[in-house]
Amino acid sequence: MANVVYGAYGYTLSKTTRFFDDLETEVFPAKYDRRHDLSVTGVYDLSERWSLSSTFVYGTGQATTIPERWYVLGGKLNNVYGNRNSFRLEPYHRLDISATLGPKEKNQKFQSSWVFSIYNVYNHKNPFFIYFDQQGDLFKGNLDVQPKKVALFPILPAVTWKFKF
Secondary structure, three states: OOOEEEEEEEEEEOOOEEOOOOOOOOOEEOOOOOOEEEEEEEEEEOOOOEEEEEEEEEEOOOEEOOEEEEEEEOOEEEEEEOOOOOEEOOOEEEEEEEEEEOOOOOOOOOEEEEEEEEEOOOOOOOEEEEEEEEEOOHHHOOOEEEEEEEEOOOOEEEEEEEEEO
């Protein structure tokens, strides 16, 4: 059916914590605690064969543990960590779009369609993890420690051929 718009959305509000009796720890956020999780999808059928769709995804940043300070022992810089998973990476979000060219006739034994898509359209660098890069020399007094984030999956175009038999 042509010129039809439909979609779906989902939102989850949750809290995931961890506690270990053996370690006598305090309750702390689990690594994959995602307080807010939102997904919105829209589809527009242009014609009997062509449809356009988009999906927006947003989620609270991942909980992680980072060093609060450093100390020198044996000529080496060592980390002193704060509370477990007390730091949050930036929120995760992306927009994906696609165009689908469906089969000429829907009642055939063998059907195929083409999907042209772009993942993460605006190329947001969603952080996967963070590490601390050390530049300079501790003993020369010019040591610089900077956080660096590692992101996965930049803008990613794809062409997919789907078939049914």
